[in-house]
Amino acid sequence: MKAPFRIIPFDTKFDRTDFRSTSEALNHYLQAQASQDIKRRVASCFLALTSTQKIAGYYTLASTSIPLNALPDELRKKLPRYHSIPAVLMGRLAVDQNLSGQGLGSALLIDAIQRILRSEIATYALVVEAKDENAIRFYQKFGFIVFSDTPNKLFYPLNRFKALP
Template sequence: MSGDDVGLDFTIEALDPNGHDRSTFDSGVARIDNFLKRTARKHQASDFTRVWVACCPPQRQVLGYYAINSHTIEAAELPDQLAKSAPRHGAVPGAYLSMVGVERAFQGRGLGRALVVDALRRIETASHTIGIKLAVLDVIDDGGEEEFRRRMRFYERLGFVAFPRRPSRMFIPMSTVRAAIRS
């Protein structure tokens, strides 16, 4: 599992609310932009999420970002094969990739893929300390059906699978992530 060569010399680092410039970030999706500009700092300070940003040092302008946090998934939501192995209480431990956004000027250059791959690597590392069976995300439907389908295909190419009864929610098992990292 590797990020594409995006033609940029960028780093992915923890959001520094006082150091990273988020003010002009524009992904083209208001809720993604608003989260980074207005909510990310508060959620991170309150331990609800961790936000990671891509930037080109020494500049601190955010080119893209993702947010991750712990999550539980009800076994009944999962495909039967995974649900069978769930604990009796029915809650499956996971990590939630709650936001992914890329500045418009850098879209289509592999930065989004690099961000998701980085998130999955961090989640996989955490899975050695705490139980994490799956990484989960919700594909946003802003922008109409065609844009939604494009986003679904993007995540499918990375190994995510749609939940059977909720197609806008997708998951990737940690076993799949580990196999991709090893290859």
């Protein structure tokens, strides 16, 4: 999905007060906390804008790591024997409830992966924490793997990106 949305880095000039996802916590984050996290350099935020410059959705990215022993054996044996490996956390992904079902969540996810791959910083995987079963199914549709010790936490090895549906 490209048109009618464009995805840009967070900018305070866009009105955040009208954004309404189905999660009050995600709404509050965008409206009250995102700009502070960006200033403190603990997260980056990216906005999907409509042709009328309304915020249609957003996601955040931050650095994290994955303990090597948290990975399945078939992946772990292909990696160096470090204690942990570099990853990026997508801490939040939200779509305005008036625009749900139009593929914007998928477009935001793919944009995040492409943005990570364009960076020159080595990153093994994208990590997400799903808020419910629907979110888990959404991520699994793209090939995300559930961490065995944390059922709502999933990861996507970035070397698999070409295989995304």
